[in-house]
Amino acid sequence: MIENIDLSLVDWSRAQFALTAAFHWIFVPLTLGLTFILAFMETIYVKTGNPEWKRITKFWMTLFGINFAVGVATGLILEFEFGTNWSNYSWFVGDIFGAPLAIEGIFAFFLETTFIAMMFFGWNKLSKKAHLMSTWLVAFGASLSALWILVANAWMQYPAGMCFNPDTARNEMANFWDVLFSPMAINKFLHTVTSGFVLASIFVIGISAWFLIKKREPVFARRSMAVAAVFGLLSSIFLITTGDSSSRNIARYQPMKFAAAEALHTGKAGAGLTVFGIPSDSVETRLKVEIPGLLSWMTRYDRDAYVPGINDLINGNSDQGIMPAAEKIKRGQIARQTLKNYKDAKKDNDEVTANILREKFDSPVFQEEYFKYFGYGFLNSPKSLVPNVPLTFWSFRVMIILGFYFVLLFAIVLCKVIRNSFDKRRWLLWLMLLSIPLPYLSGQAGWVVAEVGRQPWVIQDYLPTAAAVSQIDASSVQITFWLFALIFTTLLIAELSIMIRQIKQGPKEI
Secondary structure (H helix, E strand, C coil): CCCCCCHHHHHHHHHHHHHHHHHHHHHHHHHHHHHHHHHHHHHHHHHHCCHHHHHHHHHHHHHHHHHHHHHHHHHHHHHHHHHHCCHHHHHHHHHHHHHHHHHHHHHHHHHHHHHHHHHHHCCCCCCHHHHHHHHHHHHHHHHHHHHHHHHHHHHHHCCCCEEEECCCCEEEECCHHHHHCCHHHHHHHHHHHHHHHHHHHHHHHHHHHHHHHCCCCHHHHHHHHHHHHHHHHHHHHHHHHHHHHHHHHHHHHCHHHHHHHCCCCCCEECCCEEEEEECCCCCCCEEEEEECCHHHHHHHCCCCCEECCHHHHHHCEHHHCECCHHHHHHHHHHHHHHHHHHHHHHHCCCHHHHHHHHHHHHCHHHHHHCHHHHHHHHCCCHHHHCCCHHHHHHHHHHHHHHHHHHHHHHHHHHHHHHHCCCCCCHHHHHHHHHCCHHHHHHHHHHHHHHHHCCCCEEECCCEEHHHCCCCCCHHHHHHHHHHHHHHHHHHHHHHHHHHHHHHHHCCCCC
């Protein structure tokens, strides 16, 4: 049971972290994608020797630099919050969660920042090939940095490669490679980084369209558009592929999240994918329009596969081997009590009892039948396992619909670039420009599915959010929430104003 928890503290801590993460993710995906677009453009410059490509590269490099600087500030605050607002979480899994963050900071981030300096200031000091190498290393460094952050997040979604030490009441890393190469980690990295590629491609296409609308820099705009359209089309197709794999991982490892994303309350074989409907936290979706059998096929490539619903996961389903949530809570409480008894015996110097309890705790049977449900022992009710269904449902659909829209947009843009037929399609140029906010919306929706959909867990099945917060006064979190909101909004406005001014100036003559 979760005792003496200030729920307002939990809510404000979640809100503050969500605020910081949402602002941070405004800047990160553009950084991830623009680095590779810059590398492609500079590669063309080195291969052709055409100074126009150097001019194009330097323009987009300036916008990248503005975005990167602001993104670093929000990222640092995000990591500090683990210690200030989520100290119980940091204590419980710091040995595991801290490792990829440390690698990211020590290796990947320094690699990226070192070569960024060479990329920006080395144009007249390095040879063409040396400068090109620094640009490519920035691109790989940015993705490498993202890898370690996403490995840490994926571990929260699917904890693997760990063992629990009852003496310290902490989870410790047992196998680094299981953490790094877990199914969730690999797919999350590929899917998330690719979404950044798509966002940056649409950003470049949209800004290039603005130049064509203003009848400025037509050569610069079309060439930028060509690189972004090819990169974006390939990335968007791959994004859908990784999204499909991600859905299958969620169905297997986080079935409650999957059921919430589909607002599926009653499980069924041959379940259809809901295209439209009005979801609810407690009753079946109204006005449902679905594609028969597609949801079952998405989970196991089998149109007749059984997909468990929210009610199955709460009440249990013996036919499908699903344990009732109440039984999981009971077993989790036994695991917690066993740990408490062991700690009390150690404190009282009762070595006989302590050794018996330690052997019990370390036995594979106890681990599989009881400690596996350790986190459930903190919960007060089975219904607390159900996340916000409507929010997860609609966020999932926003992400999917926009994903297919991006494929179509890139295909159309590439076709028009090849035919050089934008002059008669000004509405298309406006569509490209107005599409810039859409990948940002899609990315935020994806994170809503990932994070809201797994509530009440901060670590799936092992630690609920309410048990992970620091024991601090809720008012202090409220104050910093509004302070961060003000600072982040100011930073965003400053970045937009600087970027807009730079875009209006256009590419500089070499």
